[in-house]
Amino acid sequence: MCRWLAYSGTPLLLDTILYKPAHSLIDQSLHSRLGVETTNGDGFGIGWYTQEDEVETPAIVRDVGPAWNNRNLREIAEHVRSPLLFAHIRASTGTAVQQTNCHPFRHGRWMWMHNGSIAGFHGMRRELALAVDPTLFLDLEGTTDSEMMFFLALTFGMDEDPPAAVARMAGLVERTGRAHGIDAPLQMTVATTDGKAVWAFRYASAGTARSLFFSTKVEALQKLHPDVPLLQELSDDTRLIVSEPLGDLTGAWNEVPEHSWGMVREGAHELHAFTPV
Amino acid sequence: MCRWLAYSGTPLLLDTILYKPAHSLIDQSLHSRLGVETTNGDGFGIGWYTQEDEVETPAIVRDVGPAWNNRNLREIAEHVRSPLLFAHIRASTGTAVQQTNCHPFRHGRWMWMHNGSIAGFHGMRRELALAVDPTLFLDLEGTTDSEMMFFLALTFGMDEDPPAAVARMAGLVERTGRAHGIDAPLQMTVATTDGKAVWAFRYASAGTARSLFFSTKVEALQKLHPDVPLLQELSDDTRLIVSEPLGDLTGAWNEVPEHSWGMVREGAHELHAFTPV
Amino acid sequence: MCRWLAYSGTPLLLDTILYKPAHSLIDQSLHSRLGVETTNGDGFGIGWYTQEDEVETPAIVRDVGPAWNNRNLREIAEHVRSPLLFAHIRASTGTAVQQTNCHPFRHGRWMWMHNGSIAGFHGMRRELALAVDPTLFLDLEGTTDSEMMFFLALTFGMDEDPPAAVARMAGLVERTGRAHGIDAPLQMTVATTDGKAVWAFRYASAGTARSLFFSTKVEALQKLHPDVPLLQELSDDTRLIVSEPLGDLTGAWNEVPEHSWGMVREGAHELHAFTPV
Amino acid sequence: MCRWLAYSGTPLLLDTILYKPAHSLIDQSLHSRLGVETTNGDGFGIGWYTQEDEVETPAIVRDVGPAWNNRNLREIAEHVRSPLLFAHIRASTGTAVQQTNCHPFRHGRWMWMHNGSIAGFHGMRRELALAVDPTLFLDLEGTTDSEMMFFLALTFGMDEDPPAAVARMAGLVERTGRAHGIDAPLQMTVATTDGKAVWAFRYASAGTARSLFFSTKVEALQKLHPDVPLLQELSDDTRLIVSEPLGDLTGAWNEVPEHSWGMVREGAHELHAFTPV
Numbered sequence A, B, C, D: 001m002c003r004w005l006a007y008s009g010t011p012l013l014l015d016t017i018l019y020k021p022a023h024s025l026i027d028q029s030l031h032s033r034l035g036v037e038t039t040n041g042d043g044f045g046i047g048w049y050t051q052e053d054e055v056e057t058p059a060i061v062r063d064v065g066p067a068w069n070n071r072n073l074r075e076i077a078e079h080v081r082s083p084l085l086f087a088h089i090r091a092s093t094g095t096a097v098q099q100t101n102c103h104p105f106r107h108g109r110w111m112w113m114h115n116g117s118i119a120g121f122h123g124m125r126r127e128l129a130l131a132v133d134p135t136l137f138l139d140l141e142g143t144t145d146s147e148m149m150f151f152l153a154l155t156f157g158m159d160e161d162p163p164a165a166v167a168r169m170a171g172l173v174e175r176t177g178r179a180h181g182i183d184a185p186l187q188m189t190v191a192t193t194d195g196k197a198v199w200a201f202r203y204a205s206a207g208t209a210r211s212l213f214f215s216t217k218v219e220a221l222q223k224l225h226p227d228v229p230l231l232q233e234l235s236d237d238t239r240l241i242v243s244e245p246l247g248d249l250t251g252a253w254n255e256v257p258e259h260s261w262g263m264v265r266e267g268a269h270e271l272h273a274f275t276p277v
Helices: A014-018 A024-031 A069-078 A121-133 A145-154 A160-181 A218-224 A230-234 B014-018 B026-030 B071-079 B119-132 B145-155 B162-179 B218-224 B230-234 C014-020 C026-030 C069-077 C119-133 C145-155 C164-179 C218-224 C228-232 D015-019 D025-031 D071-079 D121-131 D144-155 D164-177 D219-224 D229-231
Strands: A001-014 A044-048 A060-062 A081-090 A103-107 A110-118 A186-193 A198-202 A214-215 A239-242 A253-257 A260-265 A266-271 B002-013 B044-048 B059-063 B081-090 B105-107 B110-118 B186-193 B198-204 B213-215 B237-242 B253-255 B260-265 B267-275 C002-013 C044-048 C059-063 C083-089 C104-108 C109-116 C186-193 C196-205 C213-215 C239-242 C254-255 C260-265 C268-273 D001-011 D046-047 D059-062 D081-090 D106-107 D110-118 D186-193 D198-204 D213-215 D239-242 D253-255 D259-263 D268-272
Touching: A001 A014, A001 A024, A001 A069, A001 A198, A014 A044, A014 A081, A014 A121, A024 A081, A024 B162, A024 B253, A044 A110, A060 A069, A060 D071, A069 A260, A069 D059, A081 A110, A081 A186, A103 A145, A103 D268, A110 A121, A110 A145, A121 A145, A121 A160, A145 A160, A160 A186, A160 A198, A198 A239, A198 A253, A198 B230, A218 A230, A218 C083, A239 A260, B002 B014, B002 B026, B002 B071, B002 B110, B002 B186, B002 B198, B014 B044, B014 B071, B014 B081, B026 B081, B044 B110, B059 B071, B059 C069, B071 C059, B081 B186, B081 C213, B105 B145, B110 B119, B110 B145, B119 B145, B145 B162, B145 B186, B145 C145, B145 D239, B162 B186, B162 B260, B198 B237, B218 B230, B218 B253, B237 B260, C002 C014, C002 C069, C002 C109, C002 C196, C002 D015, C014 C044, C014 C069, C014 C083, C014 C186, C026 C083, C044 C069, C044 C109, C059 C069, C069 D121, C083 C109, C083 C186, C083 D164, C104 C145, C119 C145, C119 C164, C119 D186, C145 C164, C145 C186, C145 D059, C145 D164, C164 C186, C164 C196, C164 C260, C196 C239, C218 C228, C239 C260, D001 D015, D001 D025, D001 D110, D001 D186, D015 D071, D015 D081, D025 D081, D046 D071, D059 D071, D081 D110, D081 D186, D106 D144, D106 D213, D110 D121, D110 D144, D121 D144, D121 D164, D144 D164, D144 D186, D164 D186, D164 D198, D219 D229, D239 D259
Parallel strands: none
Antiparallel strands: A001 A081, A001 A239, A044 A060, A044 A081, A103 A110, A110 A186, A186 A198, A198 A260, A214 A239, A214 A253, A260 A266, B002 B081, B002 B237, B044 B059, B044 B081, B105 B110, B110 B186, B186 B198, B198 B260, B213 B237, B213 B253, B260 B267, C002 C083, C002 C239, C044 C059, C044 C083, C104 C109, C109 C186, C186 C196, C196 C260, C213 C239, C213 C254, C260 C268, D001 D081, D001 D239, D046 D059, D046 D081, D106 D110, D110 D186, D186 D198, D198 D259, D213 D239, D213 D253, D259 D268
8 A cells, every 4th residue: 555645826935835834644564554565665656846937847756765764755845845745655466666656647638646546456457558649558567456547537638527437447447346256346545636737536435535634724734733834834725635644733634535535626625425427 | 688598407606697797788888899889778687487386487587777787686696596588778869768578478387588679569559469369468568579479479379389470470461560661660679588498590581680699509619619617517408599609718608690589408409580571 | 864684604595594584684774674764765785795705705785775665676686695685674863874984894804884874973083083083084974873883893903803902983973972071972783894793782871771682593593493494494594683673573583681791603602791991 | 987968058948958858868877769768867966047137156966866857857947937947867986975966066156066976086186186286185076087087186286277277177186086097087078167167178098088068059950950940049159069969959069079178158168289298
């Protein structure tokens, strides 16, 4: 399993989001509290959008070692500012530990990261790969279920309607899995973005889905904690979506309901039920 | 492009084969003379069979950095002895520099390594992948044309008749390539082994194939060079097949004819014409 | 902190020692039970002596990633046999995660590995470095306290009397530390070998030393567990010394007393009190 | 030997400086024209100052593989903008290929990178290390002559007068080398910066120093090449100092005279003779 974090809002040094919180994602790479594994040391990745007008695609930096001892990650975090950051730490469930299997994945303006798994993926990899648009297929670089889910969602219309595309992907995975005799094929918490909005999904075919939390509206937090300077600098639209809370600030974290998806962007946020189709 | 070496015969410390020759494979990683690129620094790999009775599969050690500065490679070479070694240095033609794209590839008792390329591979990757046996497909780990060629040959009967399986693979690649409008789809020098015999292939759909050489029969070399101690220790069946000669020893190296395949094993060697089918 | 294992006795495939035990060292890299940290993911190393007559120095293979996901380590373990193996997994206490900081360290025929630390090492690094024999100094490659301890012991006569050399090293470290105002400068469990005998040390300037265990004499274990086939194959001299037991076999493990050192080699074993001088 | 590049002036995406020139530093990593080796594949590093007010130290990103196939380097280059960039590609002359041996080196606000070598450095490493200020000594992380030269210059007063500090370092190296019987101890082209000014040095104890070039004043280049859009965007103070020219633009490159040092910063530039003291 893995852990991830999506940040959207007031441009911050990545450091502020990645390293400074008490139970930061970097700390979770060694000491996850809510994950299936306490250690997430099989690679990591970050992706961020710059504020440079001429650059539309996000930067993706990924490496195969643990996040907790990576000096380059810390250097970048201490020197780069962004309004939209994805970060992911990986605990491999068997697929190779290599850069092309590290999240986030990117396609054009889109990024995607995932915690969870497709049960029995190895056995249905070929069948799912065949469902990927043949042109997109050529850009598949790794061997994870997570990247396959991304490319299926891209096939099913991410550009037009991300929640619908993810629902169709989830539906296909469940039908394929059940045809292979698997009762509960899908466990997923996914975040995806086009650089403007962030969509997050929490779903499991059966049982409890992996943990997922979103941060309270900044305005409310500012009232609760007038003494926390960082909070006072954040815009109202600033949001964090995380696999597990980054600290113990009272009132800061809300569980994403199971079987639901949410969207945050400047001036808007939504929360809906999620059903594979 | 890449460079490779296959050794079969008297068990030697790998060092003797890999590092000691004047123009060793490790030297070729920095200064190839006959390759398309002079530098082969995008990963390397070695595979060897032990003389342990209970171990049937070869050991495969691969890494993503250059061979020339890899300390672990040198340590292994100086301490491990084998009667059958494959070694490969990679110059990527665009696919990711990752362990699963490094040669040699292994499946069960089989190893495979390659220098060359399928022209337009990116565009026909999906089509070729569909031709791989669905069970074998699940074990594809990387994204190179070389691994795909291996899995196609496995699909086409490596266990029964390796030259026939490789001929069918080459035929499929050529037909697929030509259907995509590519005149000369295949450039290949391949070595494969089941731990007993080594088969090598040199072929190009058009023009000159990549360079390939085999060593002269040891008996003849011993007569030519009675003053070279190493030669005196080698069994009559010992052979090297290499992308380029490892030194300038007179009479030691013979070019593999274009469009041909050869086989060497204890007590036997063959050389035949190669035609894709 | 770190974990380590020293094996001496009947030549075995490294796999048997490294991966097969229930709570193997590889398992300890993710789930140490007795260590200060549960995760030891900041690099690893193995060193082994071959049975090749012409090779006197041990092979050292070290890498900066975690042991648990390293494919090359598993390949080597499944294909190499040795009568004397050192293995180490690292949890950095701040020094760089790089190959030259991974254990075991080697000098000529000697290997050395360590779990523990010199308190305040950063501040006394220069002073200790000056005490290293100037000729040896040139071969210092890394920045760890562990390598420095090794080079100090080499300076103080490892070739003649290893326990005396280590006692002098420990004495110097303690005097230097106390001169810097540090009450308890040294925490160490060390293993060292010249390829014939293995010496192990357990010591702390104050408080409890890091855990260290040695395996029961094989003859006794065979009687206790006539149903464990592996035990029946081992010579009487076979011994394991480990940071923590590799499993729950009744009667298999004995704690090394605090402030003591032991030696095992073919036909002999000793256990003595250890006092820095 | 190595190759390096120092950029100072109009803030640019690093990509523009690192990848886009015809004979870019990345191209030089595979195909250096003027270097002692054509391949510089033993690690690389970049260091840049941000335009963030609250961040004073430069970011340093270094890795042990070749620059030419490093995806993270390209990602950073395409998304980060800076007014002051150092970049270095390494060809090891024997010291370990590890992050702490990659340039640029950093201390506080200072960066340092080097092409060249101290002849016989291994034998005088201890002596030079003893001359480093004891407090600074503790921050030495690697084993290169280049980092030692940096720390000696820091010891000799970089903060007050960089050219004088470098002259004292060079003097010490030459005296120490000659005491060891070495006629021509020093070969160096060095760049160093405090984030405001860049100083570059070209010197050899004997014979020709490594190649070094600086770019022509922008105003002159704009007149020569009114058709090159990038040139029109650059401020008058913009300068590149490089081991070898990045392309064939007429009039763009001037050789730094042997035995000299230069300085560039906003509104000023100087060129002087360099003499070790």
